Amino acid sequence: MISRRSTIGWLSGLFALKVTGVNAAGKPGAFPHSTGSPALSESQVVLAEACLATLKKEVRRHPMALKTTPDSSRLTRGGAGVGKAIEADYRSGRTLEVDGWILSETEVALFIENGLRRV
């Protein structure tokens, strides 16, 4: 079980990274990040992978959830609204591939949070 508090902690780490993709198999140690980014601690990597695995399950079980924009402003960039942050992600290529879905980093973060609420 992963606590929501921990989630928020690693989310900030996630955004510090320039994440370019997610290993399809989601294997431990395979969490990708571009060179030059601050390294995650071992525990953060394990945590991030666990969260993404949860997200994959969520997306698979509830793909229609992608139809709704999560109601949250806490995780947006520079105070912009969620919609604008998501759009900016897509525009600049800040996207992740989660279970094949091409999603913005902000969306991923929000879905992880929402998904974990149900864990």
Place this chain on the structure above:
Amino acid sequence: MHSIAKDIAAKSSLDFDVCIMGGGAAGITIAHELLGSGIKVCVLESGDLEFSDATQAFYEAQEVKKGFPDPHWSRLRYWGGSTNHWEGNCSPLSDSDFQYRDYIPNSGWPIGRDDLDPFYRRANVYCELGEYNPDPAYWQARSHKATLDLSGAQLQTGIVKSSSPTRFGEVWGPALTSSEDVTVITGANAKTVAFDKKTDSVATVDIQSLEGNQFSIRAKKFILCMGGIENARMLRFWNEQNEDRLGNQGDCVGRYFMDHPIVEGAFFLPLRPREEFGFYKPHKIDGQAVAGFWELSPEALAAHEISNIRLPFVPVSKLYASDGVSSLHILKDGEAGGHLWRHLRNVITDLDMIAESGMRRKFGREIFSDADEFSGYVFDTMLEQTPDPVNRIRLTSDLDALGIPKIAIDWRVSDADKERTWKAYEVMAREAGRLGLGRVRLLREREGRMWQSQLGFGHHHMGTTRMGQNPGHSVVDANTKVFGTRNLYVAGSSVFATGGHVPPTLTLVALAVRLSDHIKQQFGEGL
């Protein structure tokens, strides 16, 4: 006038100004364009006015690379050719299709879209497409269906207009068979040519009927219009007898063979009401079928170094879109590749749809009524294939009933083209996300199956006598005249240097109209 090959006097020689070899879309168009010009034309058609198994058998190949559809049935060998079973979908090639792109080897035509524009308008008439306007925005404005605003995006809307579909033999043939200027000879198989090395000209073509009657045709100009595979087969055969003088100086005849691979590699979950995608569903404008599709803008193609790609929306139900059902088939067929665990997960998490599928198939009964509900779209994605000399039509040692070598087909989709496809999907997915239109799932775990057993084809045979600027890398020049000859031309999709992402018929008919003008001009100038 209509003659039958078996009834023509044996060993006779008939004289014409122009001999068109092949009575399909290209051949019939050229003959029709030459009507009333005073030019005496002969059209040779191997088949009859109706289908026959005996003639169709000439299309049997000896060897076809696994995965490529047997060309015996993708073409039709009788009056009207393959227009007797085409779907009628027409779109012009785009500007960028004609251009040299340094990231696509062997790309670039010696002519541009501007050169072909006036002829597209005339080709539109032959394909019975109603009003001609190549601008998708025009049709979006005229449609009563809602459409999406993609202005400024890396995505844009393209359109396909559908012909009735026009059966060229039925629609345009009677004007030829009833004309005194044109002689249509059915049952006439072009077999060999007499090539005069002193004048670099084809003097005669020898004909043989299925029954064995032989005669010859003498003409000032000959035009090969037998289709994307057969043009290469015959030209290759004639080159074997003439020291590679007929456009094969660079060993290009038969090479650069292209089709339009069709894959379903992405699922689209719309975030907008389905009605807003109405323009992308086939509908009628002035009684003419029109449908929009997505494509990437020329800027996006260049920036991301992607081949052209056509993305038509196909609505699918929850059952059809089920990953579990798909994965079950993939596992059963041993095509999981490196995605075994993912497929197992798909099966486990999608047991309800698997049960539904099983019940429907085995017992014809339904469990979940919501399985038929709309779940999103897949893209029946038509891909531009990179011209590659290893993809080719070869001659084999096995001969058909006329003594002409049967063909072998080498064809594959390169890894680079596969990579470009995924890249195109990603660009499309990001744009769809940015515009808030929907979210896209790349069906990567289906990759093995996607490029093999589930690979679809346009059955558009292109590139085997490609157009270019020099005989080292191509077979015909910008006027589609065969390099090394003074009077032999090729018409049809075999002259395409690249295939684009749309069906080829409208373009090959436009090129045929253009060639007709060239021929008329030459006769007007006294050759």
